[in-house]
Amino acid sequence: MRGRIVLLTGCLLALGRLGAEEPVSYYRQIRPILVQNCQGCHQAASRQSGLDLTTYKDFRTGGRKGPAFVAGNPDQSVVVAYLTGAVKPQMPFGGKPLPDGDLNLFRRWIREGARDDTPADALAAAPAGPVVYHAPPVITALAISPDGQWMAVSGYREVLLHRAGGGLVARLPGISDRIHSLAFSPDGKTLAAVGGSPARFGEVQFWDVAARKLRSSTVLSSDTLFGASFSPDGSRLALGGADKSVRLFDTATGKEVRKIDLHEEWVFGTVFGVDGKRLVSVSRDRAAKLIDASTGAFIENVNLLHEGLNAIARHPRKDWVAIGGDEGVPYLYMMDRPRAMRIADDSTLIRAFEKQDGPIMTLAISPDGSLVAVGSAVGAVRLYNLETGRLAAKCTGHSGGIYAVAFAPDGQHLATGGFDGTVRIYDLSGKLAQSFVPVPIAPAVVSQR
Ligand code: HEC
Incomplete structure (x- = not known):
């Protein structure tokens, strides 16, 4: 009996010693954790806080706070402080803490x-190469540059830059799985790409278009x-978020300058007024809110509340906004309530258009202000005459939402662009002029017997 216990204890001791003797391997144990949880944000293309975690040398060099670790002293190591949450924000940013x-x-x-x-x-x-597509990814955003030369289209973890007449000219990789919104600055020099990875993080990218x-x-x-x-002068970028906020960024520095918390739900769209002093944001909370852009103060609700709003577009020369959402009815509103009108009436409504077959996902007003284009989760893209409210054209051929x-x-x-991953270009009578898949599709793998 006694002999057995001794034997068992001996075994445990041996096991314990074995564990203590085997040192932790950077390459086999630490590096895989960094690859899986950290490198998305800490790599050459996106050094958050100046930190690159792709090689040992970069890891040791560290970021803004200096070397990421002090050999021999975990408690003085920046990386440990961030991983435990002793220093905020805890890493991995926006994710679950490491086990x-x-x-x-x-x-x-x-x-x-x-x-x-x-x-x-x-x-x-070699580092991980560009994304390989076997099928076209859903298009969640597209934008055309003010000079009409370039078209930017969302891909998976990248933006595809095309010549407007067709032809991929550049792939712009980022860390966000999805790009939900693309906008060229009025001078065409900057492309803003906004998106993120659901339930993990949001990202704002500013691209130098020429370079x-x-x-x-x-x-x-x-x-x-x-x-x-x-904004019309290009100095600021407004955006919304799943965190219910509206944020303003400075275009020159790429830094956030204001966070505005007025909505009760996800904010899907923003537009500045003609003079850039105010903006309107639309949210799932059903409201289109008029906001003072310099103070972030709430001015008033533009609309009578119906259902959640997904999209907004402004008239090129007037403070008129088209809004739409889950109800499927596009509305045209004045941003400003004529004086002496009561709140909570619908006096700012200029026009309601025909109800679509599904929720409205996207809107645009033509450069001359004559037409509004309405894209919804079901059916064709419809063009309406802004003056008369009448249907002007139908753009068909999509499979799935726009x-x-x-x-x-x-x-x-x-x-x-939409669910079927194809960019389609129509003339304004609704005739299809061109269509293309914006991403390179990998050739199908042929199995050999
Ligand atoms: C989603 C993006 C993202 C992920 C994933 C992420 N980080 Fe970070 N990391 C950031 C951002 C943003 C900062 C700057 C935070 C701040 O100070 O406001 C940062 C800062 C740091 C810093 C401080 C660097 C310095 O010197 O200023 C360390 C260390 C760090 N991260 C380590 C990690 C590690 C280790 C992981 C993986 C377990 C990780 N991060 C995952 C975005 C990320």
């Missing part, structure tokens, strides 16, 4: 001297962002 087991690996590895055991040949291995370079990427909030629009419509600046064509 205790992983945290202990980091602590032990650092305590044991934070050694690099990367095999020499691993460094030469095709990411000027800045800001990761914020713990969910996706939507509805980007530039999430993005944009008029060409020459006012002769409308581009559409």
